[in-house]
Amino acid sequence: MNSLRMHAALAAGLLACGTALAQSANPNYDLGRSGSAWAPGAGAYAGASLGRPSYRLDCAGSCDQPSLSGHVYVGSMFTPNLGAELGLLYLGEAERGGGDTRAEGVNFSLLGRADIGAGFGVFGRVGATWGRTRVDAAPGSGLATGRASGWGPAYGLGVDWAFARNWSAVLDWQRHRFDFAGGEDGWVRATSIGLKYRF
Structure with missing residues (x-):
């Protein structure tokens, strides 16, 4: 329950950051499209997604990957192609070694994005995650x-x-990449789908 309250508080903080970013964003900033105050690659935004995580760790006999992960984030595009994000991650609990392994964290990333037409865009991110893990x-x-x-x-x-x-x-x-008990480190990956709202 304490962990749930912490996640709710952090999510509320991220949304508050998104509101602040929106208020500070230039309302006239766009991608040069006349008559439009909004474009997919411009300004501040907030989003949330759900997905399926996978822990790349020693199974110690057997593994059962988590069924659900969550990601809540805010960000801002400084130019049409470059921005930054702050996100809260919860990567579920993997059954491993007769117990469970859990990872969560806060991610800071730079984001590069390019339009490919018809409202679609591709993006990549690189950054660092402060993570917290527990192994039973x-x-x-x-x-x-x-x-x-x-x-x-x-x-x-x-x-x-x-x-x-x-x-x-x-x-x-x-x-x-997360640090785990006993000096072990390993990667956790997640594929997710979600929604993003641009202010």
């Missing part, structure tokens, strides 16, 4: 248990589609 395992599994935290690299690719004036659908693939 059965005695004799050979897995170190406990909590760990730290910074790790992150990157991803995606496609977005502006289907309405302020709304886009987003297909996203990301990888994040």
Whole structure:
């Protein structure tokens, strides 16, 4: 329950950041399209997505990957092709070694984006994630248990589609490196789909 309250508070903070970004954004900034105050590659935005994560770790006999991950984020495009994002990640709990392994974190990324026509765009991100992990395992599994935290690299690719004036659908693939108990480190990846709202 404490973790749920923390996630709700962080999500509310991210949305507040998005509102602040929107208020500071130049309302006349666009991609040079006359008669339009909005364009898919310009200004501040907020989004959320759900997906399927995969932990790239030693299974210690058997693994069952989580069924759900979540990502809430805010961002701003400084130019039509370059921006930055701040996001909150929850990557589910993988069953591993007779227990479960969990990862979550806060991601900071630079974003590059290009229009490809008909409202579609492609983007890539590179940055860092401050992650927090917890490992529980059965005695004799050979897995170190406990909590760990730290910074790790992150990157991803995606496609977005502006289907309405302020709304886009987003297909996203990301990888994040986390520290785990016992000095173990490993990558967690997630493929997700979600919505993005541009202010």
